[in-house]
Amino acid sequence: MTSNEPPSAAAQDPSGLPTGIGPGVRPWVAARAGVEEAAVGFRVLSVGRSNLTFTVTLDGADRWVLRRPPLGHQGGSAHDVSREGRIMAALGPTSVPVPTILEIVDDPTVLEVPFVFQDHCDGFPIHEPADLELISASGSVAGSMRSMVDALAEIHRVDIDAVGLGDLRRPGGFVERQLRRWLGQYEAITTRDIPVIREVQAALSREIPPETVTGLVHGDVKPNNMLFDRTSGEVQAVVDWELSSVGDVVTDLGYLLAMMFVPIEYTGIWTPTVEEGGLTAEQVTARYAELTGQDTSRVPYYAAFAAWKLACIREGVYTRLKQGRMGDLDLDPEETGAGVEPLAAYALDILRSGRI
Numbered sequence: 001m002t003s004n005e006p007p008s009a010a011a012q013d014p015s016g017l018p019t020g021i022g023p024g025v026r027p028w029v030a031a032r033a034g035v036e037e038a039a040v041g042f043r044v045l046s047v048g049r050s051n052l053t054f055t056v057t058l059d060g061a062d063r064w065v066l067r068r069p070p071l072g073h074q075g076g077s078a079h080d081v082s083r084e085g086r087i088m089a090a091l092g093p094t095s096v097p098v099p100t101i102l103e104i105v106d107d108p109t110v111l112e113v114p115f116v117f118q119d120h121c122d123g124f125p126i127h128e129p130a131d132l133e134l135i136s137a138s139g140s141v142a143g144s145m146r147s148m149v150d151a152l153a154e155i156h157r158v159d160i161d162a163v164g165l166g167d168l169r170r171p172g173g174f175v176e177r178q179l180r181r182w183l184g185q186y187e188a189i190t191t192r193d194i195p196v197i198r199e200v201q202a203a204l205s206r207e208i209p210p211e212t213v214t215g216l217v218h219g220d221v222k223p224n225n226m227l228f229d230r231t232s233g234e235v236q237a238v239v240d241w242e243l244s245s246v247g248d249v250v251t252d253l254g255y256l257l258a259m260m261f262v263p264i265e266y267t268g269i270w271t272p273t274v275e276e277g278g279l280t281a282e283q284v285t286a287r288y289a290e291l292t293g294q295d296t297s298r299v300p301y302y303a304a305f306a307a308w309k310l311a312c313i314r315e316g317v318y319t320r321l322k323q324g325r326m327g328d329l330d331l332d333p334e335e336t337g338a339g340v341e342p343l344a345a346y347a348l349d350i351l352r353s354g355r356i
Contacts, residue, residue, distance in 0.1 A: 014044050016052045016071060017111070025066070028110045029056055029117075032103075033063075042066075051081055051242055052326075055120065062122070065099065068115040071325040082106065084241045085116035090163045096154045099227075099237050123227025123236035128270055132277070139233025141277030147234040148226050149284055152256065153291035155238065156249040158216045165216065165246070174217075174247025175208050175305065186312040189319045196344045197315075200308045203351055209298040211248045219243030221252050222259035223271050250295070253288050254302020255309075257281055261356050262307055266343045268314070268336070281356055303356045307347035315340045 017025050030037040041057040045065075052071070056064040067081050082104050089101040100119040105111070124134050132141055160166050170177060183201045218225075220243045227237040260271045261281050272278035279287075289296050314336060320326050321333035350356055 014042050014054060016068060017042055017054065017066075023109055025111055025115075028105075029064070033058065051084070051240075056117075062120045064102070064120050065118050066115055067118075068111060069113050070320055081116045081242070082114045084244070085118070087165060087168075087241050087244055088116075088118070090165050091158065094154075094158055094163060096158060097151060097235055097237050098241075099239060121227050121237045121239075123229055125224040125227060126272065127224035129272075129276070132272060134230060135228070135233040136231055138231065141233075141272050142279055144228050144233045144235075145223075145272065145279045145284070146287060147228070148221075148223060148256075149287045150291065151226065151235040151238055152218070152221055152252055153288060155218055155221075156213070156215050156252070156292055156294075160216055160246060168216075168244075168246040169214075170246070173208065174211060174214070174245070175251065176205070178245075178247070178251075178305075178309070179205055179208075182309050182312040186315055189316045191319055191322070194315070194341050194344065196341055196348065197308070197311060200304075200311075200344050200348050200351070203348060204301075204305055204308060207301060207351070209301055212295055213249050214247060215249045217245050217247045217249055217252050219245060219252070219255070221256045222269060224269070249292075250299065251302045251305065253285065253294075253296065254299050254304075255306035257284060257299060257356055258303040258306035258310070258350075260284065262303070262343075262346060262350075266307070266339060266346045267310060268339055300350055300354045300356055304347045304350035307350060308344055311340050311344040311347065314343065 026037050026040050029040045033040070035058065039059050041060065043055045043057065045053040045055055051067050051069055054066045055062050056066055067084070069081055085101050085104040088098045089104075091098045092100065099121050101116060102119060103117045104114065105117060106114040124131060126132070126144065135141060135144055158165075160168065179201055183198070186197055218238065218241065220240055221238075225238065225240040226235045227239060228234065229236040259267060259269050260278075264270050274280055285296050285299060288294065317326070317331070318333055318337035318340065321331055321336060
């Protein structure tokens with residue numbers, strides 16, 4: 001395949017894909033595909049606000065996806081794309097729907113940080129009301145939401161030892177470890193003092209439920225981290241595995257419920273309401289319990305934990321936006337930062353009331 005466009009200069013590539021370190025990403029993709037460099041293009045995806053995600057085009061058509069850590073990343077598991085790619089590759093033969101991982105690259109002559117190169121999935125995320133129009137007449141919003149719960153149940157059925165992910169286990173209690181980790185992440189990156197973050201962390205630490213079933217935890221499950229099939233409306237791929245770990249699987253259900261039912265003014269995340277054809281919190285919980293047999297009685301605690309974790313994550317995004325480390329992503333840093341404290345306060349309300 002060829003193109004009449006001239007080879008792109010470094011300035012024409014999105015921030016995060018420099019070409020001055022070595023031959024660069026564009027020639028690497030072109031050589032891998034056996035095409036001229038001019039045929040290869042890049043586009044920043046609108047989702048993926050931590051690791052940077054790009055659609056790689058071939059003669060203008062979407063063909064692959066490339067994920068790399070955020071600009072200025074200094075290491076650590078939160079943005080370890082090699083680890084994320086390895087997890088998705090391990091899940092490829094299972095019933096969990098994931099993108100096809102083609103290559104995990106750690107070569108500074110191509111890019112200064114490791115990246116994951118994968119097939120493009122022609123599904124769509126649900127992150128704004130207009131996305132509901134993409135669900136065909138043969139599907140339904142409720143059906144898509146049920147499919148999302150089904151995908152979550154499939155994740156939690158994975159035998160981590162059988163797929164080679166048993167080494168993801170860590171010693172100690174999962175939630176206790178996560179509470180320490182995210183407070184540490186917050187303290188390491190924040191440039192301001194938000195006392196309610198520590199207040200919620202202390203309250204959650206006092207009330208940690210006993211662990212039930214340990215398994216693979218996605219860590220960021222929500223409708224805009226799923227790609228839905230354009231014909232059936234069912235989940236075609238679960239994406240954004242950078243926060244995955246091994247731990248108490250019901251934490252994922254709490255996170256999903258928090259993303260779906262904590263008000264959008266606190267999370268900044270839109271999901272379809274019951275009036276728009278979506279499910280209630282009770283319907284989501286009942287379907288998950290039916291599919292997995294898990295005890296869901298402490299789900300409000302896990303939803304509070306999820307809202308607090310999201311506040312910590314949002315503070316990190318705010319700080320990187322202020323520092324210019326989020327590439328070409330079009331987000332208002334002040335709007336992002338303003339939501340951190342109210343979200344943490346809402347997490348405290350969930351914990352105190354026992355209701356999402």
